[in-house]
Amino acid sequence: MKTYLITDPSYYGSSTDSLESSLEAVFSKNIPDFILYRDKSASEYPQRASAFVKICRRYTIANVLLHGDYLLANTLGADGVHFTSTQFDAITEAKKMGLYIVISTHSHEEAKRAQELGADAITYSPIFFSPAKGEPKGLEDLKEIVDKIRVPIFALGGITTQEQIKAVEECGAYGFASIRYFI
Template structure:
């Protein structure tokens, strides 16, 4: 799976499903190779299992129609059920190796990281992507790491034996996303931000 340049993370309490789908559809005018760099990450831990599955099925249909990717938080069983393109692992999730053994080599495995050292550990564990957060101020997420953390992570990853994509999360929006990429991130992720289909500007 291609590493997404932009990941839209679901939290329907903040961004209702119709709004998320409208934001996703804004990328429909882009060429297929650009749409393939967009992902939706199914999170919404407050939803019941049935509601999460139903939302996941609708998002699977929407992403497949667009040519985008679907990533599922933590729930490997749900990732299998939905035919997701990837899974995102938190601190209490299974190991990267266990996720890959169950889901197969073609599925992206990303890991939540809150320090540069955790990024390096994710790389050593064989993750495809390390999601470093919070880069900017985010309610309830502690002090922001800032762009220097992205620069440090990129420099230290460059000296390592295995490449891993670096994704910036936390307070990222359309204005700050290019700064994250310039600091060394391979992609950005966001919950609330509306990028307005501006993937070319982000990638540029």
Template structure:
């Protein structure tokens, strides 16, 4: 936990959200991590946690993020979880449409490129990312193998942002890695504006 908290404290100013994604953690451990981030100055509304609707009761973060298993077992609209920001990981257009219909605020779609966290899985690629982006009306965040070198490509495909793991968390300088990603995103926005 200490290395995560230290790195998150260094990078939070450069990223929109810090996502606590450690699937092996219990609910109590996730809450401890979130509270540690808050104590180090990370605003609670910038903390997103993998989880269940139980997280809404603790109020130490800005939203929850669910995988596909949760969306199919949850019997209410997603967007009604005490109006927390709710994200869902999806891997196909069909899953994206279901998540949108159930009230997700945003989607993680991927993995787009080859990724160390998915070593034996074929990447879905830019064409499938673009299809999902054009067929849903909520923001799609690309995940999987994202680095500064492919930010422009995912933005051109329609992604509103990027979720990264190894680009920041395995870097010797997480803050520099996060700042470089932010610059790449800013530059891709400039070139996407009409008349530039």
């Protein structure tokens, strides 16, 4: 089961120094397979993203992704980009750059579209209750989508315990993505 850490400024701070110290604390316990720098409100996103990539390279994180900006991901030497569910049209251009593409999906239709457009993986959410993320999809729906879609699926949303990780693994998910699990 692959692990996917998603950063959030409310847990990792809003400065480069706080991001670095938070990541070092996390990496002392767990090195994720995938990691995403996500800060939707940072006015200095490019500078922090650059620092993020450098920090992750020091720890030899295998798949370093940036949120939404494939041009910046390419410029900074990140491995890929994680698109929102409104960025399907960017998949083709990002793929031309050789970037690994993850896209957020919230329905079977979105998951199918991501697969058709060539996404390398998707997140499917929310599986469990997650603050301000809507009604949970649940494990039965996760199992159903895993059985329908060939593209690797990261279960996302409210995954904070080993029991939840085991449950999504039993559904056949490629991995799980979380903000709070890694804190």
